[in-house]
Amino acid sequence: MGQTSCTEHFVINNEKGLHARPAALFVQTASEFSSSVDVMNEDTKTSADGKSVMSMLMLAAPQGTRLRLTITGDDAEKAMETLGSLINRGFDE
Amino acid sequence: MSKSVPEKNARSSGSAGSRRPPQKKEVLFHGIPVSPGIAMGPARRFGQSEIHAIKPSELKRIPDSQVEQEVELFYSAISKTEKELASLTDKMNKGGVDENTTDILEAHLLIVQDKVLHNDVIGRIRKNHISAEQALNLTIRHYLDVFSSMKDPYLKERADDVKDVANRILNNMTGMSRSTLESLTDPVVLVAKDLTPSDTALLDRKKVLGFSIENGSRTCHSAILARSMKIPAVVGMQRLYDKVQDGDSIIIDGYLGMVILHPEEETRDFYREKMAREKELYFDLLKESRLAAETLDGYRLKIAANVDGLQDAGELFSLGAEGIGLYRTEYLYMNSAMMPSEEVQFGVYRKLAESMKGEDVVIRTQDIGGDKNALFTSYHEANPFLGMRAVRLYGEYPNIFKTQIRAALRAAAFGCIRVMFPMVTCMSELNHLLELVETCKNELRKEKIPFDEHLKLGVMIEIPSAALIADEMAKKVDFFSIGTNDLIQYTLAVDRTNERISSLYDPAHRAVLRLIAMTVEAAHENGIPVAVCGEMAAAPEFVPFLIGLGVDELSMSPVSIAAIRKVIRRIRRSDAEAIARKALKEGQTADAMREARKLLERAVPDLVNVISHKIEQ
Numbered sequence: 159m160g161q162t163s164c165t166e167h168f169v170i171n172n173e174k175g176l177h178a179r180p181a182a183l184f185v186q187t188a189s190e191f192s193s194s195v196d197v198m199n200e201d202t203k204t205s206a207d208g209k210s211v212m213s214m215l216m217l218a219a220p221q222g223t224r225l226r227l228t229i230t231g232d233d234a235e236k237a238m239e240t241l242g243s244l245i246n247r248g249f250d251e
Numbered sequence: 252m253s254k255s256v257p258e259k260n261a262r263s264s265g266s267a268g269s270r271r272p273p274q275k276k277e278v279l280f281h282g283i284p285v286s287p288g289i290a291m292g293p294a295r296r297f298g299q300s301e302i303h304a305i306k307p308s309e310l311k312r313i314p315d316s317q318v319e320q321e322v323e324l325f326y327s328a329i330s331k332t333e334k335e336l337a338s339l340t341d342k343m344n345k346g347g348v349d350e351n352t353t354d355i356l357e358a359h360l361l362i363v364q365d366k367v368l369h370n371d372v373i374g375r376i377r378k379n380h381i382s383a384e385q386a387l388n389l390t391i392r393h394y395l396d397v398f399s400s401m402k403d404p405y406l407k408e409r410a411d412d413v414k415d416v417a418n419r420i421l422n423n424m425t426g427m428s429r430s431t432l433e434s435l436t437d438p439v440v441l442v443a444k445d446l447t448p449s450d451t452a453l454l455d456r457k458k459v460l461g462f463s464i465e466n467g468s469r470t471c472h473s474a475i476l477a478r479s480m481k482i483p484a485v486v487g488m489q490r491l492y493d494k495v496q497d498g499d500s501i502i503i504d505g506y507l508g509m510v511i512l513h514p515e516e517e518t519r520d521f522y523r524e525k526m527a528r529e530k531e532l533y534f535d536l537l538k539e540s541r542l543a544a545e546t547l548d549g550y551r552l553k554i555a556a557n558v559d560g561l562q563d564a565g566e567l568f569s570l571g572a573e574g575i576g577l578y579r580t581e582y583l584y585m586n587s588a589m590m591p592s593e594e595v596q597f598g599v600y601r602k603l604a605e606s607m608k609g610e611d612v613v614i615r616t617q618d619i620g621g622d623k624n625a626l627f628t629s630y631h632e633a634n635p636f637l638g639m640r641a642v643r644l645y646g647e648y649p650n651i652f653k654t655q656i657r658a659a660l661r662a663a664a665f666g667c668i669r670v671m672f673p674m675v676t677c678m679s680e681l682n683h684l685l686e687l688v689e690t691c692k693n694e695l696r697k698e699k700i701p702f703d704e705h706l707k708l709g710v711m712i713e714i715p716s717a718a719l720i721a722d723e724m725a726k727k728v729d730f731f732s733i734g735t736n737d738l739i740q741y742t743l744a745v746d747r748t749n750e751r752i753s754s755l756y757d758p759a760h761r762a763v764l765r766l767i768a769m770t771v772e773a774a775h776e777n778g779i780p781v782a783v784c785g786e787m788a789a790a791p792e793f794v795p796f797l798i799g800l801g802v803d804e805l806s807m808s809p810v811s812i813a814a815i816r817k818v819i820r821r822i823r824r825s826d827a828e829a830i831a832r833k834a835l836k837e838g839q840t841a842d843a844m845r846e847a848r849k850l851l852e853r854a855v856p857d858l859v860n861v862i863s864h865k866i867e868q
Contacts, residue, residue, distance in 0.1 A: 174405040178412045182358035199557040211358065216394065217412070220403030 163230040164238050167200070172248035175220035178211075185211045187244055193231025195241065200224040204224035209243070275499070275513040280491045282463065283753065284508030285474035285808070288483030289526050291435060291519065294501040295439035298492060302391045302417045312380045312500065319808060321376045325383040328424035331362060336360045355412070362416045384424055391417040435459070440503055442488075442495045442510075451476040461503035463488045463510050465807070468753050475736075475786070479559055480810035484763055484801025485510055485754070493550025536813035540571030544816045545589075546798065550824035554816055555611070555806040557784055564606035567809055571816050574610035574667075576732065576806025577784040578603065578616050580655065590651055596658035604666025612668045613732065613782075613806075615711065616655050618673040620642060626706065636746065641674035642684065649687070655692045659727035663703030671709035671732055676716045678723055710785075713737035718766035731774050732806070735785025739763050758787045759844055762795065764834055782806055788812045794818045797849045821854035 165246060170176055177221070188195045188208040195208025199217045206213040208227070219225065225245070229237050244250075286360050313321065340356045368390065375386035398410035419551035420699045435455065439464035451473040454462070459482055467473055467486030483505030491510055491693065496502065501513040503524050511518055545551045555576030556567050557628065567575070583591050583599065591599075618641040628657050632638035643653040659670050670688075675681050695702045710727075714733030721731065735758060740746065742762050745755045757763070763814065767783075774781040783806035789807035794815060797805065805815060830850070834843035851860050 175403055177409050178358040178406050179354050182354070182361045185361055206368060211361040211366040212364050212367045212394065212413075215406075216397050216410050218397070218401045218403070218406055220401075220406055 161231065163228065163236045165226060165228045166235050166238055166242060168203070168217050168225045168227065168245045170221055170223045170225060170245065172251045173221055174251065175223065176214060176217060178215065178248065181211050181214040183249055184241065184244060185209055185214060186213045187241060188237070191229075191237040191240075193229050193234045193237050194231075195224060195237065196228040198226040198228070200226050256360045260765045271361060277515045277518060278369035278494070278512045280463075280488055280512065282485040282510065283468065283490035284505055285467070285486050286477035286482060286484035286505050286508070288481065288505045289481045289522055289529065290440050290463065290503040290505070291514075291522055291526070292438055292460045292501070293497075294442050294495045294499040296492065296495055297441050297443040297499055302388055302414055302421060304648045305385055305388050308716040310379070310381055310385060311832075312319075313382055316379070318380060318814040321381075321383040321386070322426045324424060325369075325372055325376065325387070325851075328383070328420050329369070331423040332363050332420045333360065335423070336363060339544070339698055352420055353679045359412060359419075359619055360790055362413060363420065367482065370506070371857060380597040384421065387417060387421055387424065395586070420573060433810065440501045440650075442492055442501070444492050446473045454480065454482065454550055455465065455481055456482060456659055461485075461505065462505055463491060465489060465492055468756070475557075475808070476559065478789070478810055479557060481810045502570060509518060513775060515779045525742075535857075536817055537570070537819060539579050539820065540813055541570065542816070544573075544819045546819055546822055546824045546827070548664075548823045550798065552798065552802075552818075552819055553612075553804040554812055555784075555804060556780070556812065557806050558809070560584065564603075564608070568606075570808060570809045571812045572610075573610040575603070575607060576782050576804060578612055578614045580614060581619055583617075590648075590654065593661075596655060600662035600668060601665045604662050604668050605740045605842075607666060608666055611636055611669055613669045613671055613709065614655075614659050615671050617644075618639070627867045642672055642680060643674065645684070645687075652684070652687060653691055655687055657702075660688075660691060660695060661700060662707045664701050668703070669707040669709060669730070671711050671730070673711045674714065674737075675724075676709050676714050678727075712770045713741070713785075714744050715766060718770050721770045722776070725777035725779055728779065730780050730782065732768060732782040732784050733767060733770055733802075735763070735767075735783055738766060739787075740784070758790070758793055759796065759834065759840055761835060761840055764800070766842075767797075767802075768800050768831075768835065775801065780804060789815060791851055792847050792853070793849055795822060795830045796843075797832060798822070798824055799827035799829070799834075811842075818851065818855055822850060826850060832833060 174180075185208065196205055197208045197214065197217065198205045199219055202218065205242060206217045208214065208229075217223075227238065227241060229241075231237075232238065269404070270793035294687045331811045336356055336359055340360070351595040357724045361863065371390045371393075372383065372386045376383055378818075381389075394413055395410050398407055398413070401407050435458040438458055438460050440460050441454075441522055443462060445466045446462065446464050458471040461483035462477065464473065465486075465488055471486065474486055483503050485503055485505060485508050486511055491512070495512060500513055500519075502514050502518070503509075504511070504522070511522075514522070543551060544554045553573050554571065556570070556572035557579070558567070558575050559579040562633060580596075583596065600612075600614060635764060639647075642652075656670065659668055662668050671682050672681070675684070685708065690708075692702065692704070707729040709722050709732055709735045710717065711732050712721060712724075714737065717724065718733075725731070739756060739758055739760070743755060743760060744756065745752050771781050780803040781801075783797055783802050784806040788797065788805040789811035791814060794805070798819070807815060830843050830846050833839045833846065
């Protein structure tokens with residue numbers, strides 16, 4: 159009940175890509191939500207758990223990488239809005 | 252002093268390797284010799300652990316029963332690392348470090364807490380039956396491989412973060428129980444930044460041919476342990492660690508305090524010959540090991556062994572020990588988080604007493620603190636040698652002392668056990684300890700457990716204040732044992748583990764000699780014997796001093812006994828007394844020192860040439 163799943167596409171636009179600090183920020187933010195967060199690097203077709211920093215680092219996502227976020231759960235929409243905005247702001251770097 | 256080394260070796264290491272020639276050049280390093288002997292073999296670095304590649308052949312399968320222990324070990328390393336990072340972040344926040352730095356630390360913390368990492372490591376432990384250490388290594392290597400295949404330079408650098416964090420976890424893991432030291436398969440020469448006494452105690456004599464450490468001094472506990480384990484060792488070996496790679500050919504000369512890296516064939520031959528000569532001399536020395544330690548003019552001394560639980564009685568007897576003058580009980584505690592129970596200690600002491608077949612065994616109650624830490628005490632003190640050490644801990648942990656005393660009282664019913672107290676500074680401390688012994692006796696009486704009513708008790712004289720009131724202490728105890736290492740350190744205010752001031756550490760300082768003379772006089776006036784159980788007892792050139800001052804017993808690392816017995820058997824007490832009298836006179840100590848050396852050169856020339864490294868300095 160109330161389980162929603164949504165998918166959206168983003169592009170990493172900060173200069174240094176998804177390195178340790180942005181990855182950590184993403185994971186911390188994602189972990190505030192109960193929904194599961196799946197992140198896919200559309201260039202390499204590898205997926206990562208959005209709540210694991212190790213997994214996110216392994217995505218190998220430099221500037222310009224296209225990401226697909228699939229979020230599933232009660233607060234999926236709110237999570238998508240927050241995480242999407244984080245990526246689009248270039249992780250405030 | 253290095254005249255016995257081929258000329259071409261007598262070069263300094265300073266100019267080594269500005270450009271690396273195809274064949275690695277022989278390099279000589281100088282340090283402080285602490286444990287005699289020669290070790291030759293492949294080098295093995297031991298320092299901070301680092302994530303490294305593991306060949307499939309190096310993977311060691313662990314038994315099923317150990318799998319969950321390894322998982323636990325991993326988790327406790329994780330929580331230790333979390334705490335470490337949190338306190339580091341805290342420190343940085345207070346220190347006003349920029350946000351980027353603390354952000355990085357937070358990212359590191361997230362890596363440590365990462366479920367994916369945990370599952371990968373634990374999965375490998377459970378599936379492949381390997382240790383947590385190996386599983387972590389494999390997991391991280393896998394991550395690093397992925398990183399190195401990334402094209403983006405910024406992302407490639409993330410490998411460093413992961414490595415950094417993984418090294419932290421690894422060190423928390425190896426520091427806790429097992430260590431690489433225990434997993435050695437072939438004999439190596441250990442080259443370390445530092446070895447804690449508990450690391451040293453773990454060394455397997457068959458696997459570690461010798462060791463060199465960057466820190467330390469002649470009297471640090473790792474050096475003392477090396478001697479007692481008969482492992483050739485050199486300390487204060489600056490700059491070596493970074494120049495050595497695992498597997499490099501290396502020689503440790505524990506007589507002269509040298510390390511030769513990449514020795515040429517000629518040098519190796521020279522040392523092979525030296526090793527053969529050493530064996531011969533030692534064999535010669537042992538021929539006298541059953542003869543009395545008596546001077547030419549009939550003064551009989553007793554020679555005993557300093558022991559830490561690693562040697563067996565048969566070995567001690569064959570080396571010529573007439574008892575155990577110092578049994579260090581710290582090693583019962585150091586590698587365990589818990590204090591051993593009375594039953595366990597009773598068992599150890601009883602076995603010890605029985606195996607020594609009626610010879611004295613002097614048990615020193617625990618001397619934890621200083622540079623020896625037990626896991627159950629974790630004080631952080633600015634000045635540990637002047638802090639909570641030895642008897643000073645007994646107030647806070649009275650059961651440590653009582654458990655030991657009860658075990659010793661009971662074991663004394665089975666052999667000649669004696670007990671002595673370390674680090675006593677004043678009469679009230681001593682009186683309190685003696686009262687506690689009475690309490691233990693009363694308890695045992697009530698519990699109807701057999702014990703020795705007349706257990707002999709002694710005090711270690713290792714602090715100047717104790718030596719200065721030795722006359723008062725002598726009335727309360729059955730014997731004295733002078734711990735010269737600490738007595739020198741505390742008299743001269745020289746930290747014995749600080750190599751920068753090691754030249755100030757002077758056993759022949761008149762202040763030290765006077766304290767020893769006072770102690771002997773006080774003891775003999777009260778009819779009790781005095782032993783010396785410090786390193787001074789094992790240094791041939793100081794034997795004339797100690798005999799001259801009237802010491803009754805010398806206790807030392809078993810490895811030194813044969814040589815010291817020979818020295819005693821070749822000199823006269825009257826000569827020793829003349830030397831001691833001179834040494835106590837203003838302005839004549841250096842002269843006395845020279846005379847002692849001359850005496851030895853005349854009396855035991857072969858020994859001076861091979862064993863005693865300090866004579867020529």
